Amino acid sequence: MxxxxxxxxxxxxxxxxxxxxxxxxxxxxxxxxxxxxxxxTALAAGAGLLLAAAFPPYDLWPLSVLAVAALSLLTFGRTVRQGLWTGFVFGLPFFLWLLVWIRVIGSDAWIGLSLAEALFVTALGGALALTSRLPGRPVWAASLWVTQEWARDRLPLGGFPWGRLAFANTASPYTPLAALGGAPLVSFAVALSGTLLAYLVLLAVRRRTAGPRTAVRATAAVLCAAVATTGGMLVPIPTKGDDTVKVALVQGNVPRPGMDFLGRPMQVLDNHADATEQLAERIKAGQEPRPDVVIWPENSSDLDPYSDPLAYQRIDQAVRSIGVPTLVGALVDGPDAQHVQNEGIVWDPATGPGAHYTKQHPVPFGEYVPFRSVLMKVITRLQRVAHDFYPGKGTGVMQLGPAKIGDVICFEVAYDEIVRDTVNGGGRVLVVQTNNATYARSGQPDQQLAMSRLRAVEHGQAVLIAATSGISAVIRPDGSIESRTQELTAAELSADVPLRDGRTLADRLGAAPEWTVAVLGLLACGAAVLAGRRRAGGSGTPAAGEPLSKVAP
Structure with a gap:
């Protein structure tokens, strides 16, 4: 059957x-x-490239706001692990493009530094994902951008501040905020505008279920974004000096750009001495007014004038011809046989060398080799750095003729504390002695010029950039460029610049705003961890990775 x-x-x-x-x-x-x-992943990489285009030499500063907004959206509602990946694929293309000028040293140095810097943005991505469900998250996300910059500016080996949001906004509506809270406040305002934009996008995604509370939130976000974006325009920038000084900046140029910019011994020194003597001839002929002071750039003397009689004689001859105190940049031997010092030396036409400033922050692998005994065996190219640069211990406040200047050398202009200590120490005009000949026409001189513009606003002082091969410039206290040179040309700039004794609020507050905002970002991460533990008990909160339309903004 x-x-x-x-x-x-x-x-x-x-x-x-x-x-x-x-x-x-x-x-x-x-x-x-x-x-x-x-x-x-593709969107995050594209957003990182957008951020790079916000920096010089492109100067498309609005892209910095859009890039911040994109990273906020891409990490919203994600797991920490997903946020870490998003931060990495955002940060690596950003730094690879921003720091492309390092390729002249070697592709390994370029890629290695870009990877190291991208790790900080990787952590930022994870933190943004972790805090993305907290109430008031645009504020916490903006704080985390400052936290990331705070860490990257200091670690490792003294940090590397390139790529701060503030340095993409040195001629934008955010710039005047530097006079209140320095570069960190500018970065915070830019980041807050971007995170608020992302918040508005999330509200728009939920427009079908929007109610009165959503409209109120959207209105508040728009008002906050407007204040963050335009509030700086209400900040007064002090520009009037207590008196003035007439300066001449000498850009003598180098034999060739790149790693071997110095050429044969004495060649760079001869270039600057010749240019100074030619200026003296024009003054004698009545073609130009006599300056009160002359400023030569970093490495304008490629030999130690204290130990080399020919270098001493050549500098002294040029300074006597112009007849006014001259700030000379030179490499000086010591304090022992293994070290040299990068110095700015006040050279008087009558008495010769006097006060000097030694660069406080030598560049790792460029001016000294960390762990030299080990790394020199592995990376033979480091043998080009024959002697480590010995760091100076004091600020660059020196009397140069009638002006008390605040001298910083090259990359030091990127570090908040070094410049601020120089101003608070009594400098009345900022001088940046620099040598960017290694990176000529690569975008690096433009990026450093932008930093100097921000420092002018931050401290309310004129900034004088003297470069061996460009870009030399005279920057007014409001950040505007009065005059500048082209790269790889011999040139001189003359200007009457104000000397100021007053200090901005940023000078008085020091690093307090940065520490405060950075700690807020860390506290937000702690609050997010505690909130996550409570949700793990079963509160019905949407899981990470749900569509944006299902997650409350």
């Missing part, structure tokens, strides 16, 4: 009907997740 078995009760029938249906569903969901992950 045969027994009829219903199809839905037969074991084989169940397997044959269920398996073909379930498998395609799982595969479809997996493929959708992979496609979504690749899209997010």
């Amino acid at each position: 045969q027994v009829a078995v219903p199809v839905d009760e037969a074991p084989h029938a169940v397997e044959s009907s269920a398996e073909p249906v379930a498998a395609p569903g799982r595969w479809a969901r997996a493929r959708a997740r992979v496609r979504a992950g690749w899209r997010r």
Whole structure:
């Protein structure tokens, strides 16, 4: 006798009907997740490139706001692990493009530094994802940008501040905020504008379920963004000096750009001495007025004038011809046989060398080799750094003729504390002696010029940039460029610049605003961890990775 078995009760029938249906569903969901992950990765990399284009030499500063908004959106509602990946694929292209000028040293140095810097943005991405569900998250996200910059400006080996949001906004509506809270406040305002923009996008995604509370939130976000963006325009920038000084900046140029910019011994020194003597001839002929002081750049003397009689004689001859105190940049031997010092020396036409400033922050792997005994065996190219630069211990406040100047050398202009201590120490005009000949026409001189513009506003002082091969410039206290040179040309700039004794609020507050905002970012991470533990108890909060339309903004 045969027994009829219903199809839905037969074991084989169940397997044959269920398996073909379930498998395609799982595969479809997996493929959708992979496609979504690749899209997010591509968008994050593109946003990093947008941020790089906000910096000089492109100067498209609004892209800095859009890039911040993009990273906020891409990390919103994600897991910390996903946020870390998003931060990495955002940060690596950003630094690779921003720091492309380092390729002249070597592709390994360029890629290695970019990777190291991208790790800080990786941590930022994870922190943004962690805090993305906190109330008031635009503020915490903006604070985390400052936290990331705070860490990157100091670690490792003294830090590397390139790529701060503030340095992309040295001629934008945010710039005047530097006079209140320095570069960190500018970065915070830019980041807050971007995170508020991301918040408004999330509100727009939920417009179908929007209610009165959503409209109120949107209005508040728009008002806060408007204040962050335009508030700086209400900040007064002090520009009037207590008196003035007439300066001449000498850019003598170098034999060739690149790693071997010095050429043969004495060549760079001869270039600057010749240019100074030619200026003296024009003054004697009545073609130009006599300056009160002359400023030569970093490395304008490629030999130690204290130990080399020919270098001493050549500098002294040029300074006597112009007849006014001259700030000379020179490499000086000591304090022992293993070290040299990068100095700015006040050279008087009557008495010769006097006060000097020694660079406080030598550049790792460029001016000294960390762990020299080990790394020199592995990376033979480091042998080009024959002697480590010995760091100075004091500020660059010196009397140069009638002016009390605040001297900083080259990359030091990127470090808040060094410049601020110089101003608070009594400097009445900032001088940046620099040598960018290694990176000529690479974008690096433009990036350093932008930093100097921000420092002018931050401290309310004129900034005088003297460069061996460019860009030399005279910057007014409001950050505007009065005059500048082109790269790889011999040139001189003359100007009457104000000397100021007053200090800005940023000078008085020092690093307090940065520390405050950075700590807020860390506290937000702690609050997010505690909130996550409470949610783990079962509160019905949407899981990380849900579509934006299902997650409350």
